[in-house]
Amino acid sequence: QKEVEQNSGPLSVPEGAIASLNCTYSDRGSQSFFWYRQYSGKSPELIMSIYSNGDKEDGRFTAQLNKASQYVSLLIRDSQPSDSATYLCAVAGSSASKIIFGSGTRLSIRP
């Protein structure tokens, strides 16, 4: 089992709609969860972090965490063409100092 799992996509969403990205993780003791956006040829950019169960909103982005289900999601409202990128879920494990990334979901916003 992979430590952090995401659907690779591509996920195609019409402009203005809600994009929903999902992630599951295997380490039940994980405490910190992150979403990064990566444009082709660029480095990952942090867009959301979440540390406790529930929802966290920042502008058009909402991160959701359910530790019991070991599930993290990212919602992007009013999707824009500029949101087209690969979205990486990352989890800081309960032991050792490491942040593990999923393989990423490629999101495409169609005009």
Next chain:
Amino acid sequence: ETGVTQTPRHLVMGMTNKKSLKCEQHLGHNAMYWYKQSAKKPLELMFVYSLEERVENNSVPSRFSPECPNSSHLFLHLHTLQPEDSALYLCASSQALGSTTRTEAFFGQGTRLTVV
């Protein structure tokens, strides 16, 4: 001045060369990471330094040798690389996990390495 700076941005090296990648962070963090990103593969964690001690080494071949002289600088020394080592090498920094609840990692721009 960006938070995490990597040099060089691009590097082409022969299999017999020795080169070094440099990373510098200006965020006051005390953990630094090297990741490798190959085409169509996920980010692979290579090394982690926390409070200047290496705390993670993910079975990386010895032709990659990290060095962390202080909490702001991280190097990756390369020698006798193979063509399959061609990839984007990313440096990141964060507060040390366990020292705080805020442990977001921030990345440098990466070094695009081509081994010929």
